[in-house]
Amino acid sequence: MPNQSDQQNKTVELSNEALKKAIQNFPEEVTPEFLHSLFEHLLPARVLLPVGEPDPQQLANQETEEKMRQVSPYLIRNGKDQKFVPFFTSLDELKTFFKEQRVGYITIPFANAVPMIKQMSKVIDGVTLDPASNKVILPTVAIEVFGRAVLQEKQQENKTKHLVETLKTLTEKKDQESFLAAGKAIMESELIVPVNKSQSNIDSDKSKPQSLSLMMVHNEKNEKLLAFFTSLDQFKHFVKNPDIQAVKMKAEDFAHLLQSVQDQFDAVVIDPNGLNLAFRIAFLLNFAPGTPNNLLQKKESSANLDTLREPEEHNQDFEAALISCGFHHPEIKKMYLKEKVDDQTGVVSWFVAIDMPNPDVAVIEDLAKITAPHRGDRAVAFSFISPNQRSFFQKNNAIYSSFK
Secondary structure, eight states: OOOHHHHTTSOOOOOOHHHHHHHHTOOSSOOHHHHHHHHHHHTTOEEEEEEOSOOHHHHTOHHHHHHTSSOOBOOEEOTTOOEEEEEBSSHHHHHHHHTTOOOEEEEEEHHHHHHHHHHTTTTOOEEEESTTTOOEEEEHHHHHHHHHHHHHHHHHHHHHHHHHHHHHHHHHHOSHHHHHHHHHHHTTSOEEEEEEGGGOBOOSOTTSOOBOOBOEEEOTTOOEEEEEBSSHHHHHHHOOOTTEEEEEEOHHHHHHHHHHHTTTOSEEEEOTTTTOEEEOHHHHHTTSTTOOOHHHHHHHHTSOGGGEEOOSSOOHHHHHHHHHHHHHOTTOOEEEEEEEEOTTTOOEEEEEEEEOSSOOHHHHHHHHHHHGGGSTTSOEEEEEOOGGGHHHHHTSOOSEEOOO
16 A cells, blocks of 8 residues: 655645635534535545554454455544545545655546445444544545535536537437437437416426426427427527516437427427527427337338348238338439348348438338338338448349439
8 A cells, every 4th residue: 555655755736726715714613505606626536545544343344345445545533533535625635634644645537536436324423534634524424425415416517418418419420320320319318498477387296286388489490399408598699578578398308398399390400590400299208218119120121231022022012101101202213122131030021121311210200100001011221321231232122213
């Protein structure tokens, strides 16, 4: 175990000025707002954790010894014989507290120590920060409550950032993979829905009946769209009516909302004054929590072209339905009908490859809906043709070709 004298010549670069200021301003009467703010600084901060031999009383507890097998945090006691794990914002703070005492330490983000603190909750009373300079004590229950809350907020921020990046990729590539990634990201994120609260019945008790008056917008086709937003800035940029307020919705709540309004809206539009991307509700519900993702399964099943062959059987009704869909979707250049053979079971299914300049998953939804009554007892997989697949399909006759 490295000790302080071994490490004192090493430079430990820690930038914790905001955290130090928060610790120095620690009030006598602590409020939930202050603790929330403190944990926003504390969780991502890299801090020093002194480590040494485990407490003899802890070694007597086999369960605790197992939980502490990776590191043995140094414990300090107060006059009431309460035990705390000390953390330090700098090497100077650590040296000031321990003086000449030899003690090892590790440098970690405080967030990484939260699971360890939770595991030790039966043998410690909490943690202390820079005990040589301050008397800041955080009980284990505060770390559990506020630490978890702030961590969840940070995770949601990362999901929102990922969502925006995924949507930007969709606007650039406009391919099937990007559509699927966008749908998945939307249904995993916390979103902002505009609600007229004066006409809504919202209760914090979700077991009680809820009713929301949602904001409807229209596109150039006069379709009814439900607007939602990735951020408050996007909401404020679009919504000017003071009666319309922003309601944050978790992924599972947003999925329930879409299920309840899918007969009232034609689609949803995200950030209409920003990226302005529209998605069919039926498409998004493929990615609702707990829903088997048939679209992703279809995409995955389409990856191996070696399992495709020319149809050995023909279903004229199914083929006629495909051709009819082609006439109703002039954006489709060509469609190819293949049989797909499962290389393990030998089961044969239909495979429809679609060639169109700007792939739109809504087209697949329409094809699936119209052809469903005619597919017989076979499953059907639809897939857009990627650039590297185009040469493979161009060697075959298309079941449908656009006249344009």
